[in-house]
Structure formats: structure tokens, C-alpha cells
Amino acid sequence: MTAIVSLRNVKKSYLRGKQTVEVLHGVDLEIQASEFLGLMGPSGSGKTTMLNLIAGLDQPTSGEVVVSDKRIDKLSRGALADWRARHIGFIFQFYNLLPVLTAEANVEVPLLLTNLSRAQRRERVQTVLQLVGLADRAKHKPNELSGGQQQRVAIARAIVADPTLLVCDEPTGDLDRQSAEEIMNLLQALNRTQGKTIVMVTHDPRAAEYASRELHLDKGQLAHDARRVA
Amino acid sequence: MKYFSLVWAGLWRKRTRTVFTMLSIVVAFLLFGLLQGINQGFNTVTSNLDVDRLYVSAKTNMTDGLPIAHLNRIKSVPGVRAVSLWTYFGGFYQKAQDPLPAFATDAQQLFSVYKDIKIKPEYLEAMRKTRTGVLLSEQLAKQRGWKVGDHIPVGTSIWTKKDGSSTWDFDIVGTFDVSKYGAGFPAFYLNYDYFNEASAFGQGVVHYYIVGIDDPHQAMRISQQIDALFANSTYETQTQTESALAVMQLKQLGDINFIANAIVGAVLFTLLFLTANTMMQSVRERTAELAVLKTLGFADGKVLLLVLTEALLLCLFAGMVGLALSSLVFETPALRQIFGDDFSMPLVVIVMGAGMALLLALVSGLPPAWRARQLNIVDALAGR
Numbered sequence: 043m044t045a046i047v048s049l050r051n052v053k054k055s056y057l058r059g060k061q062t063v064e065v066l067h068g069v070d071l072e073i074q075a076s077e078f079l080g081l082m083g084p085s086g087s088g089k090t091t092m093l094n095l096i097a098g099l100d101q102p103t104s105g106e107v108v109v110s111d112k113r114i115d116k117l118s119r120g121a122l123a124d125w126r127a128r129h130i131g132f133i134f135q136f137y138n139l140l141p142v143l144t145a146e147a148n149v150e151v152p153l154l155l156t157n158l159s160r161a162q163r164r165e166r167v168q169t170v171l172q173l174v175g176l177a178d179r180a181k182h183k184p185n186e187l188s189g190g191q192q193q194r195v196a197i198a199r200a201i202v203a204d205p206t207l208l209v210c211d212e213p214t215g216d217l218d219r220q221s222a223e224e225i226m227n228l229l230q231a232l233n234r235t236q237g238k239t240i241v242m243v244t245h246d247p248r249a250a251e252y253a254s255r256e257l258h259l260d261k262g263q264l265a266h267d268a269r270r271v272a
Numbered sequence: 273m274k275y276f277s278l279v280w281a282g283l284w285r286k287r288t289r290t291v292f293t294m295l296s297i298v299v300a301f302l303l304f305g306l307l308q309g310i311n312q313g314f315n316t317v318t319s320n321l322d323v324d325r326l327y328v329s330a331k332t333n334m335t336d337g338l339p340i341a342h343l344n345r346i347k348s349v350p351g352v353r354a355v356s357l358w359t360y361f362g363g364f365y366q367k368a369q370d371p372l373p374a375f376a377t378d379a380q381q382l383f384s385v386y387k388d389i390k391i392k393p394e395y396l397e398a399m400r401k402t403r404t405g406v407l408l409s410e411q412l413a414k415q416r417g418w419k420v421g422d423h424i425p426v427g428t429s430i431w432t433k434k435d436g437s438s439t440w441d442f443d444i445v446g447t448f449d450v451s452k453y454g455a456g457f458p459a460f461y462l463n464y465d466y467f468n469e470a471s472a473f474g475q476g477v478v479h480y481y482i483v484g485i486d487d488p489h490q491a492m493r494i495s496q497q498i499d500a501l502f503a504n505s506t507y508e509t510q511t512q513t514e515s516a517l518a519v520m521q522l523k524q525l526g527d528i529n530f531i532a533n534a535i536v537g538a539v540l541f542t543l544l545f546l547t548a549n550t551m552m553q554s555v556r557e558r559t560a561e562l563a564v565l566k567t568l569g570f571a572d573g574k575v576l577l578l579v580l581t582e583a584l585l586l587c588l589f590a591g592m593v594g595l596a597l598s599s600l601v602f603e604t605p606a607l608r609q610i611f612g613d614d615f616s617m618p619l620v621v622i623v624m625g626a627g628m629a630l631l632l633a634l635v636s637g638l639p640p641a642w643r644a645r646q647l648n649i650v651d652a653l654a655g656r
Contacts, residue, residue: 099567099649120571127569134653138564142281152568154274199568 046207046239047073047096052105054091065091067262068105078233078240080253087259089243090211096241097130097209098122110206127155131200133229135212137192139184145195146171146180152203170198174228190221197228201238208232210242214249226252279581285554290586293550297590297632298597300543304625305598305617307532312618313602324488325385326495327517328481331508335360337477338507340468346481349497354484356381357464359477363426363440365416372412372426374460376467379407383448385484395420395446403466405445409459413447420444432472440470483511540628548636551583555640562644563652576645583637584630591629595622 049071055064065088073079073096081089094100095107098114101122107115110129117125131152132138139148146167153163171177174194184192193213200208210229214222230252232238244250258266284290328346330336337359347355361374379399383391391407399405406424413419422444432438442462450457468475485494495511502509555562562575570578599617 094650097567099653120573123566123569123571125569126567130569132564132567134564138560138653140278140281140561140564142285143277147277147281151278151565154278155569160274 044075045072046075046077046110047071047241048106048108049092049095050106050108052092052095052102052107054088054095054100055103064103065262066095066102069262069264071257071264073239073241075239076233076237078230078252078254079242080250080256081241081243081259082245082247082250082256083259083265088262089259092259093209093211093241093243096207097132098126127152127203129206131203131205131208133193133196133200133208133210133213135215137184137189137196137216139192139195139199141184144181144183145176145187145198148184148195149198149202152199156203166202167198170202171195173201174198188221189217190224193217193221193225194228197225197232201232201236206239208238208240210240210244212244212246213242214244214246222246222249275578275581279578279585282554282558282578283582283585285558289550289554293547294586294590294593296543296546297587297629298594300539301591301594301625301629302597302601303539303594304536304628305595305621306601307536308621308624309598309602309617311529311532312621324485324491325514326483326485326491326498326511327514328483328498328509328511329479331499331510334479337474337479338481338509340476340478342478342481342502342507342509345501346483346498349494349501351485351487351490351494352483353486354381354384356385356482356484357478358458358480358482359464359467360479361428361460361462361467362430363428363460365424365426368427368429372460373458374406374426374462375458376464377461378464379461382461382482385482389448389450391446391448395448398445399461399463402443402445403463404441404443405463406442407446407448407461408444409450409457410447411450412459413444418444420446431467431474433470434472436472482514540632544632544636547583547587547632548639551579551586551637551640552643554582555579555644559647559652560655562647563649566647566649567653572645575647576641579641579644580634580637583641584633587629587633587636588626591625591632595625 049069052066052069052071053064054066055062057063069088069092071092081092083089091100095102095115096109098107098109098117101107102115105115106113112125114122114125139145140151143151146164149167149170150163153166156163158166168177168180171180174197176191176194176198179187179191179195184195187195193216208229213229214225217225226249229240229242233240233254240253242249242253250256255267255269257264257268328338328342330338340357343355343357346352356378359376361376363372363374364370365372379396383389383396395407399407408418418424424442424444426440426442428438428440431440433440440462450459483494483498485491491513495513498511499509562579565575565578566572595617599622602617
């Protein structure tokens with residue numbers, strides 16, 4: 043097995059007012075390629091901080107973050123942005139679609155950073171919208187879609203540039219049970235059929251059951267690590 | 273170009289606000305175009321006036337007049353090519369509220385001094401032969417619906433005739449094309465000799481001598497010589513070039529340049545705050561969206577450019593619409609009458625306007641664009 047993500051003695055602290063708050067206390071972690079990791083833990087345990095570090099949205103106070111053989115903890119802001127565009131697909135709790143754009147235009151946004159032609163971009167967008175089952179809603183704006191549909195558009199946006207890693211921050215946190223199940227089935231299918239590596243932060247034990255590995259964080263340290271047999 | 277849809281969509285995020293901001297910019301640049309255009313218009317009109325013509329009037333005040341006896345003495349100054357004269361008649365047609373820009377003159381000499389006025393020789397000859405003849409500008413004739421051969425009664429509140437009547441009967445004997453000089457140029461001429469003989473008083477009064485000179489470089493010397501001829505006499509003169517006189521007359525209306533620039537400056541200054549506020553508000557509302565763009569891989573510089581391009585698009589588009597509208601206003605008969613048929617919105621005003629719009633966009637767009645550039649993804653996504 044190849045580790046696609048490696049965290050080595052990662053510490054992260056924030057300055058809140060005059061006080062320094064240490065969120066992660068020297069975490070070591072390896073995530074294998076094609077793994078579906080469910081990251082759980084109470085509020086303030088450092089789940090989102092760890093996700094942000096893996097996704098290159100933030101940088102550790104100390105330690106190493108290696109993703110796909112690249113040490114990203116030393117990259118500049120510009121280089122990190124470029125790296126994210128090529129390697130990371132994001133799925134947020136509140137979808138974070140651009141409200142003024144249609145579903146297809148939202149999905150196209152990450153492709154604007156590539157060298158693909160307009161026709162190629164359109165073709166890819168149609169393909170992923172079909173994959174998430176929303177080809178018929180391509181021209182709809184986010185406010186014309188249900189929460190579940192918006193999250194599907196967000197998933198399409200996350201996978202359209204074929205990233206190395208999908209990171210999901212509470213992807214079902216804003217959805218009803220049925221929509222949540224649909225979204226989790228979709229993520230699981232992406233993991234199983236397309237081999238996408240997924241790191242998902244969740245509070246929901248039902249969502250975590252879809253993951254092939256469950257990791258618990260508590261007070262900035264790994265507390266429990268369990269692999270599930272498919 | 274591939275980011276255009278993103279910029280365009282961002283611009284129309286709050287449709288009503290964008291429309292109102294655009295309207296403000298359109299109106300401001302309409303005003304800018306009009307005022308600067310009028311400024312340029314006056315400059316064009318005065319620059320069309322030549323320095324090879326001098327105007328001689330009474331030193332005390334133009335309305336005091338000079339004696340006709342000055343004519344020959346002015347003619348005798350070396351370098352003087354021709355001398356004509358104007359005496360203000362100030363008539364009206366049918367009612368006092370309908371004035372006519374009428375002057376008594378020596379037409380033969382006048383058209384020799386003003387070489388650029390186009391007139392058929394037969395009209396000049398008819399004017400010479402007809403004591404009650406008048407020559408009109410084509411524009412005035414068209415405006416009034418008058419034609420050669422028409423007989424028109426013209427009233428005056430100044431010059432009563434010897435028979436006690438204040439209505440003068442004239443015969444239109446010709447028209448002339450004065451478009452080069454714009455609408456400010458007198459457009460109605462009667463024979464000075466007839467006026468002088470028929471008037472009950474003020475015989476021999478001349479308000480302006482118009483002096484054509486051979487060499488414009490000699491204007492200063494000739495002016496001084498003319499004024500020296502009449503120095504310390506009862507009728508001292510003041511001689512100046514035509515353009516200097518025009519500028520002086522325009523200044524009597526106020527310093528148009530200053531007024532125009534002050535208004536435009538105030539408007540653009542206010543607009544700057546309005547646009548900057550709109551852009552800042554727009555960026556503040558989109559903090560999370562901009563953070564998402566950065567999350568997806570848009571670099572800081574690219575986000576800065578996206579926001580700045582929005583400001584550019586808003587200001588340049590609305591600014592150009594405003595300038596285009598002001599250009600259309602210059603095509604209207606009202607302004608053509610003032611500045612002449614050839615006058616249209618000067619290119620320099622369009623270029624200045626585009627420059628101002630660009631500056632406005634940069635100054636109002638840079639602070640929010642910089643704010644967007646500096647946005648920290650983690651804080652922005654967490655709503656901090």
C-alpha cells in the first residue's frame with residue numbers, strides 16, 4: 043500500500059487574542075491511496091484543522107505534511123493555491139456554490155484554472171453532472187435546487203478536475219437523512235469504482251459507517267484508528 | 273477571457289445595486305462629457321477666430337462708441353489691409369421678446385475682412401445697390417423661414433427713425449454661410465449708410481472697427497499704433513485681437529473652465545466614494561465565495577484581478593455609456609447652433625473620460641480587491 047498523505051509530528055497552534063491555543067499536538071498519520079477515511083471527534087478536537095492542513099488550506103506550526111510525495115507545508119501561498127487546483131477536490135457542509143452561477147458553471151470553475159478548451163471543459167462538466175445524476179439540472183442556479191442536489195453539484199465540482207484527494211467537511215451536516223444517504227452512497231461509489239481517496243470529517247456516525255477507515259481525534263491527538271472490512 | 277463569466281456574474285450579484293451604481297456613473301460621465309465638451313467647444317470657437325483681425329472699441333466701454341472719423345485714420349496705419357465696422361442695432365421681430373442679432377455695417381469691407389464667410393458676389397452687389405437691404409446668415413434665414421426677396425419689418429427699442437417710427441423696413445438681398453464661426457457670430461447685417469441717414473440720433477457712431485491686417489505677427493504693433501493714434505483724445509481706443517476679445521467676452525459669463533472643472537471634480541469625487549462603497553460592500557458580502565475560489569486554487573493575485581476587473585467593467589462600461597450619451601447631445605440642433613455644424617464631441621474629451629473612468633475603477637476597486645487578495649481562507653470559511 044502507498045501512503046498518499048503523511049502527517050509527521052504535526053503541531054498547529056493559533057493565536058486567539060493574546061493567547062496561543064494549540065489545536066494539534068504532534069499528530070502522525072498515514073492515509074493510503076484509495077482509502078475512504080472518516081475523521082470523527084468532538085467539537086474542538088482538531089478535525090477541521092487537520093483537514094485544512096491535509097488540503098493545503100493552512101500550514102502547520104511544525105511538522106511535515108506530505109501529499110502525493112510533495113511536502114506542502116513549506117509551499118508559498120501562490121504555490122499552494124496552484125497545488126490545490128491540481129490535487130484537491132473540496133466538499134463543504136454548506137455546499138458553498140457560487141449563487142450567481144448555474145450548476146454547470148459552478149462545476150466548470152475549477153477547470154478555468156486548467157488549459158482545457160471551452161469545448162473540453164463543457165464535455166467534462168456534462169460527464170460529471172451525469173455521474174452525480176444532475177445532467178437535467180445543469181442550467182439551474184443553486185437556489186433552484188434542493189440541499190441534496192446542491193451537494194451533488196458540489197461533488198461534481200470537486201471531482202471535475204480529477205483531483206488526487208477529495209476532502210469533505212461534514213458533507214451531510216446540512217441534509218435530511220435520505221439526502222445524506224444519497225450523498226454518502228455517491229461518495230462511496232466514487233471511492234470504490236473510481237478509486238478516489240477521500241478524507242471526510244463528520245459528526246454523524248451513520249455517515250462514518252460508509253468510510254473504510256475511521257479515525258477519532260480527541261484534544262488534538264489521535265485517539266482511535268479502526269479499519270472496516272468492506 | 274475564460275474568467276469573464278465569473279466577473280460578469282459577480283457584477284450582477286445584486287442587480288438593483290449594480291444598476292443604480294451604473295446609472296450614477298452614467299449620469300456623472302454624461303455631465304463630464306457635456307461640461308468638458310462645452311469647454312472644448314468654446315476653445316474651438318475661439319481658436320477658429322483669427323489673430324489677423326483686430327477689434328477697436330472705445331476704451332471706456334464698447335457701448336460708448338467711437339466716431340466714424342476714426343475709420344480713415346485706422347486705415348492709414350501701415351499693415352492694415354481693410355477696415356469694416358459694426359454698430360449694434362439690436363432689433364427684434366414683431367415683439368421685443370424675439371430679438372435679432374442685427375448690426376449695421378459696411379458689407380463690402382466686412383466680407384473682405386472676414387475672408388472665410390462664404391457669400392455669393394451677386395448678394396454683395398445687391399447689398400451695395402439696395403439701401404434697405406439686409407444680409408442674413410443661412411442659419412438665421414432657415415430658422416426664421418425667410419428667403420431672398422422677403423420684406424421684413426424690424427422693431428428697435430434703441431434707434432428711432434427720423435420720422436419718429438421705431439420700425440425699420442428691410443429687404444433681404446442675400447444670405448451667407450458663417451458656419452466656421454459658430455452661432456455666436458452676428459447673423460443679420462444692415463447697411464451702415466442707410467442706418468446712419470435714417471436714424472434720429474447717434475449719427476456716426478461705431479461700436480467696433482474690425483481691422484484686417486496683412487501679417488498676424490504684426491498684430492501687437494498695429495494694435496499699439498492704433499491706440500496711440502487716439503491716445504489722450506476724447507475717444508480713446510482699445511484694440512485687441514479677435515480671439516482675445518472673444519475670450520474676454522466669455523469670461524464675462526464667468527470662468528467657464530473653472531466652473532466646469534469644479535462641477536466635474538465634485539461629481540467624480542462623490543462618485544469615487546459611491547463606487548468604492550459599492551465594491552467594498554460587494555466584496556464583504558462575498559467573503560465566503562471568494563474564499564471558496566481560493567480554496568479551489570485561485571491564487572491571491574487572480575482573485576485581486578477578478579475583483580478589479582469587476583470595478584473596471586462597471587466604471588468603463590457605464591462611463592462609456594455616459595460619454596456616448598453626451599456625444600449625442602452635441603448632435604442636437606441647440607448645441608450645433610452654438611458651436612457650429614462641424615462641431616462634435618472632441619476626441620480628447622472621450623479619451624479624458626475613458627482615463628477618468630479607468631482611474632475611478634482603479635481607485636475604487638483597489639481597496640476591495642486588495643482586501644479580497646489578503647483574505648485568509650480558513651478564517652473566511654469559518655466566518656471570522
